[in-house]
Amino acid sequence: MTRHVRSTPRPTHKWFAAVATAGLVGTLVTGLTATGAQAAEAAAGATLPFTSVEAESATTNGTRIGPDYTQGTVASEASGRQAVRLAAGQSVEFTLGKAANALNVAYNVPDGQSGSMAVYVNGQKISKTLAVTSKYSYVDTSWIAGSKTHHLFDNARLRLGQDLQSGDKVKLEATSTQVTVDVADVEQVEAAAGKPSGALSVTDKGADPTGQGDSTQAFRETIAAAKGGTVWIPPGEYKLTQSLNNVDDVTIRGAGNWHSVVRSSRFIDQSGAPTGKVGLHDFAVIGEVTERVDSSPDNFVNGSLGPNSTVSGMWLQHLKVGLWLTGNNDNLVVEKNRFLDMTADGLNLNGTAKGVEVRDNFLRNTGDDALAMWSLNTTNSDSTFAGNTISQPNLANGIAIYGGRDITVKDNLILDTNALGSGIAISNQKFMDPFFPLAGTITVSGNSLVRTGAMNPNWQHPMGALRVDAYDSAIEATVNITDTTITDSPWSAYEFVSGGGTGKAVKNVSIDRTTIDKVGTVVVQAETPGAVKMSNVKATGVGSAGIYNCPYPAGSGTFALTDGGGNSGWDSTWDDCSTWPRPGGGNPDPDPDRNLTRSRPATATGSADVYTPAKAVDGDAATYWESTNNAFPQSITVDLGKTEAVRRLVLKLPPSAAWGARTQTLSVQGSADGTTYSTLTESKGYRFDPADGNKVTITLPGSTPDVRHLRLRVTANTGWPAAQFGEVEAYLS
Incomplete structure (x- = not known):
């Protein structure tokens, strides 16, 4: 199986071009009280x-x-x-x-x-x-x-x-x-269901319900014998050491996904063309996948089930992908399943599919897109992701549509995306050819996005809660986004971007009826040429400004934002395309008592194991950066995002009693441009003592110049042969 990587980075931006900024035109209407996360969760998602x-x-x-x-x-x-x-x-x-x-x-x-x-x-x-x-x-x-x-x-x-x-x-x-x-x-788990009339049981062919013996052959023989009928998996635990390869025109049913459990990292793997009507219902498949190997078919289903198939009532866990679907899966229905702990996608329609319905499912802790359609080789069309609840995809998007014609994404609840993803991405990122870009009408309706979007570490710019991305080609399809709720977005609400960094246009987008309750920076993050019409978008709790309109690269064109009426709460514009607004910062000036380093990009001369520099700016002193051992001098540098009049540093080590007292010898340096550094305080020893909270305060002279880049240079540590900081905090006073 060829696996694509969907986090290919946009080239590093240089955000210093003077770009024409388009504002909202028209009358802004006030008076909406936005719903909170609890109401958002009640309005969308799975039962x-x-x-x-x-x-x-x-x-x-x-x-x-x-x-x-x-x-x-x-x-x-x-x-x-x-x-x-x-x-x-x-x-x-x-x-x-x-x-x-x-x-x-x-x-x-x-x-x-x-x-x-x-x-x-x-x-x-x-x-x-x-x-x-x-x-x-x-x-x-x-x-x-x-x-x-x-x-x-x-x-x-x-x-x-x-x-x-x-x-x-x-x-x-x-x-x-x-x-x-x-x-x-x-x-409340219901009692085990009984054997359907006329079904053939895997135990009749020798399957071992204790999980000790290998039941692979018994499953294969039962499936072959039951073609046109039903295979029954009685309550018990069954071990499969190999995948099933000829599953066609058969229903496989268990007694319930808490009762009938299959232990297998590869349940169905078939690249042929089944005639279809495969049913997979009411059992669990729990694997032993501990890493992500893209060349391995470590999936519940890998390939095709054939047209008119159904998957329901499944508990899928510890696999690479739940369903990686290629070939003819027309009119497939996937509903009322649980996807937990996948190292990659939950489900991916990998081209060809028409009329697929993925609805009423729960997905948590996927290692890539939770639900994706990827139009590779041929196009997905007339397919829908509806009424699903997605929680904590920890590397990519909640829902991603990569190309395809006449696709619908509606009534989904998506929570807590992380790292390289948005809540919903509507994208022309192709990954490989032949790819079929977005076409026809893409309908995005009735979705609730809670704490979605993330700071992309490749871009040093965020991915919005809902992203429309002309990554490899312009958006030519009609994209209609309606009745959206965006709650507690850490960064931006809507992002329009060409993630490949080539300035391809996002066109034909309309947005109507959006409620936004708290957004860390901006409502609209426009970073590529194009146009959008926005109507009845009502925002409260906007962190920095309503609009960031800075197409990249410089000279690639403008982004036109048309006011369709009924908008409120976001009519201000971020006026500096050379910087990205800090959450809660910008216009007006943010809280002067804030910690300037919190969640800012941090780099270091070296790190030991998992003790990376980001852990010194994460707000948790129990996690820490540790430099390369036995290699003084070492330094950690934090980019504050813009020049600041830093006057006080607070340095912390983990508060555990296991961290004994130690003295670190260090100097403080600063830079406005990240190239030329000056010494703000000369090198001296600072004692970190658990009796005093394992923290040190350094007051900078009043003559200290404003700096954007703050650096600590450490030359010695009496407690360990490396530099160590649980938190590096910086304040204006």
Whole structure:
């Protein structure tokens, strides 16, 4: 299988050209109160069989971490960008809002560690424990520009063995290792379904429901014998050591995805042309994929199921991709499934498909686009992603449409994108040829985007909550975006860009009826020539300005923004195309007491293992940068985004008692252009002592020049043969 890399970087921008800026024209209407995240979640997304409870809103004696949007941190990949870190012996307790007998927990443990959590029901410890492991986490994809170690969370499920009622309490206690708990899904699992009339059971062909023996051949023989009918997977656990290759004109059904479990990293792999009507229903396929190998078909379905097929009621976990669909999958319906912990996509329609409906599914913790259509070789057409809930894709987009004709994206709820992705991307990024660009009408309607968009580390510019991207060719299709809710976007709401950096136009876009409640920087991020008409876009809580209109490259053209009426709350324009506005900054001047380095780009002369410079500006002193060992001098540099009158630094080490007192010898340097540095304070020793919070304050002289680039140069450390900082903070006073 040829796998594409969808995070190919746009060339580094030089944002210093004087570019004509178009403002809104017409009367702006006020008077809308934007809905919050809770209302947004209620208005769109899947109908789910479980209720999710966030750890940070539960009772705990652990440490709440976040909110954080810094790529590579645990909190940044968490639901709501917050979680609870438990040391051994600490706990988090959830109060149930409805009846339940099972739970699934999203969690993180430190790399290389495994353990368990004790489970208490109404204060009584039960005999079952919840296993936790880093085995499926900490994925590295060095071939994807801008990626860092990611996929930091995992999911673990447990049946409690008793029926609980609303108001009952479930407590999870870390026992042998640190566990960061993100969210618990609680549900009432129904009893196992019975065998359908006339179905052939895999156990009749020798499948082993204990999971000890290899059931591959039994599954193959049952599928062959049941052609035109139904294969039954009774309750139990079944191990497959090889994929199934001739699945055609057959239904495979289990007793429920908590009851019938297949352990396999490659369930169906077939490149032929099935006649279709394959049904896959009501069982779990749980793999052992621990890394992303794009040449390996480590997928639930790899290839084609044939036309008129259906997939429903599945629990898919620890695979590379849920469904990587090539060939004829016309009129396929994929509904009411759970996709958890994929190292790449949840589902990708890889060309050819017509009339596909992907609806009412739940996807969490995918390592690439959660749902994607990619029109390679032939075009996808007349297909729909509708009513899905997508949470925490940790490398790419929630939903991505790469080319295709007459595509619909409607009524989806997308939360907490990270790193190289938007909530929704409508794009002509081709990755390889032959590619079929967007055509016909692309309908994007009724979607809710919560905390979506990310700072692209390749661009040093964000990807908006909803992005229209003329990456490799101009947008010629008609793109209609209506009835959108954008809530708590960390960066921008709408982005219009040519991600390849060549200034291709975004045309034929209209936006009507959008509610925006809190956006970190701007409502409109226009970075390429083109045009959009915006009507009834109502924004509150705009961080910097309404509009950033700076097409790249210089001289490539202008972006025309037409006011269709009914807009409010975003009529200001960012007036400096040489800088990107900091969240919450810009016009008017931001809070003078803010930490200037928070979430800013940081670089260093070297790093030890995973202790990268970004961890010194992530707002969490428990994470830290450590330089290359035994290689003084070492330095860390932070780009503040614009020149600032820095007058005070606060340097921190992790507060744990395990960090003993030490003295680091360092000087402070600054630069306005990132090339020529001056010394702001001469080199001297600074003592970090746990008794004083393991922090040091450095006051800069009043004559210190304004600087954009702040550098700490370290020549010695009495506690370790490297430079170390948990946080590097800078303030105006």
